Amino acid sequence: MNPFKEKPQKMDSFFKPWQKLYVKAYDKREVDPYTRARVILMNGTEYEAVWFTQQFQRRVQDNELRRALALSRRVEQQQQKVIAALKPSDETILEHTIGYEQLAVDLTAGMAANEPDPMVKAALDFALLEDFDHLYRYSDLLEQESGVRAEQLVGHYTEIMPGRPTIAEHRHPTDNVRFYIDDQTADPLTRLHAAIITAAEQQTMNYYMNVCAVYPTDVGRRLYQEIGLIEEQHVTQYGSLMDPRATMLECLLNHEYTECYLYYSCYMDETDPCIKGVWEEHFTQEVAHLHAAADLLKKYEKKDWQQVIPNGEFPRLLTLHENIAYVRGVLGSQAHLTSRLENYIDESKLPENAPFYFFQKALNTPPEQVPTHFFIQQYIDGHGRDYRWQTAEEPVPELRDRTMDDITVGRGRIARSGMQ
Numbered sequence: 001m002n003p004f005k006e007k008p009q010k011m012d013s014f015f016k017p018w019q020k021l022y023v024k025a026y027d028k029r030e031v032d033p034y035t036r037a038r039v040i041l042m043n044g045t046e047y048e049a050v051w052f053t054q055q056f057q058r059r060v061q062d063n064e065l066r067r068a069l070a071l072s073r074r075v076e077q078q079q080q081k082v083i084a085a086l087k088p089s090d091e092t093i094l095e096h097t098i099g100y101e102q103l104a105v106d107l108t109a110g111m112a113a114n115e116p117d118p119m120v121k122a123a124l125d126f127a128l129l130e131d132f133d134h135l136y137r138y139s140d141l142l143e144q145e146s147g148v149r150a151e152q153l154v155g156h157y158t159e160i161m162p163g164r165p166t167i168a169e170h171r172h173p174t175d176n177v178r179f180y181i182d183d184q185t186a187d188p189l190t191r192l193h194a195a196i197i198t199a200a201e202q203q204t205m206n207y208y209m210n211v212c213a214v215y216p217t218d219v220g221r222r223l224y225q226e227i228g229l230i231e232e233q234h235v236t237q238y239g240s241l242m243d244p245r246a247t248m249l250e251c252l253l254n255h256e257y258t259e260c261y262l263y264y265s266c267y268m269d270e271t272d273p274c275i276k277g278v279w280e281e282h283f284t285q286e287v288a289h290l291h292a293a294a295d296l297l298k299k300y301e302k303k304d305w306q307q308v309i310p311n312g313e314f315p316r317l318l319t320l321h322e323n324i325a326y327v328r329g330v331l332g333s334q335a336h337l338t339s340r341l342e343n344y345i346d347e348s349k350l351p352e353n354a355p356f357y358f359f360q361k362a363l364n365t366p367p368e369q370v371p372t373h374f375f376i377q378q379y380i381d382g383h384g385r386d387y388r389w390q391t392a393e394e395p396v397p398e399l400r401d402r403t404m405d406d407i408t409v410g411r412g413r414i415a416r417s418g419m420q
């Protein structure tokens with residue numbers, strides 16, 4: 001599929017009356033977990049599209065260009081409203097959060113397994129273990145507060161057990177910036193992965209920032225507050241992978257191409273007939289946006305789209321599926337990693353004056369009050385052991401004991417030395 005070869009429809013034909021914007025939501029008791037995940041993914045993709053063109057228009061003086069951006073943005077807004085309505089009103093904040101974290105785990109793992117660039121693959125693997133741990137901690141909260149077992153929500157496709165402990169994920173801000181890719185030489189799949197994961201993690205960050213204030217319990221509010229900070233680190237990491245030398249119009253073309261790729265991937269992957277129709281319709285709309293972006297690039301920068309995207313043919317399509325073996329492999333070999341500037345390093349090999357330790361001391365003193373650790377230990381004290389769903393023994397020996405929440409993995413020196 002090459003969306004540049006598709007005949008675009010007129011943009012004005014996409015405006016809808018209200019009754020067509022408020023679509024029928026999925027049934028949370030029957031929905032396939034990956035249908036829920038695709039809804040979350042595409043909601044975040046549309047948020048990114050709207051946010052990007054809002055930022056774009058603030059940087060240009062030409063009102064004709066601003067009007068062109070406003071036209072496509074209004075259609076993107078309608079798309080977002082349709083997708084947001086697919087979430088049912090009886091799906092709780094925390095149940096929806098499980099969908100966010102399952103998406104984060106299986107989207108990241110699936111991309112990492114196919115990522116040709118070692119630097120980008122390393123970034124995906126690194127954050128994967130952190131989202132995996134978030135899924136575990138939110139799942140325990142869900143079980144404690146409502147008796148709902150998250151393995152039912154994730155369809156037994158994604159394991160629920162500790163990853164790199166959230167307490168160990170707090171890094172100095174200077175240690176979350178990575179080297180950027182070169183759009184001129186990067187594999188098309190690499191460019192797509194960087195754009196997709198940035199938007200997906202940004203959506204997660206925004207969701208946690210907003211629901212933190214409205215969550216009904218203090219322990220939940222504290223978890224969203226802490227994990228929301230980690231999601232900001234992920235957005236910083238992934239956003240720094242994208243080539244900053246691209247012009248805004250080149251970025252616009254890349255955004256629209258990414259949306260075409262995602263909607264077509266979702267359409268090919270979807271099992272729900274009604275939602276499949278949404279993906280198909282939105283793909284048609286994004287083709288029009290893509291061609292409009294190519295026209296703007298030609299008009300204002302005198303560039304053909306091939307100068308930005310040399311081959312418009314989609315690479316391997318994105319699919320959401322279980323990645324249990326892959327996640328276990330990464331967890332078993334990389335749980336102790338942290339980062340120093342652009343590099344990933346075993347925490348035990350950091351110098352004693354590393355900014356990581358300063359930041360850990362600033363945030364995590366005393367460790368007993370760190371929300372994600374405090375809650376799991378509280379859960380264990382009340383139930384005798386934590387809640388997990390796993391297919392085999394935990395790959396990290398230090399994390400196997402279900403009667404304690406380990407805080408040494410990824411921060412062993414500070415935990416053992418009393419620096420906290």
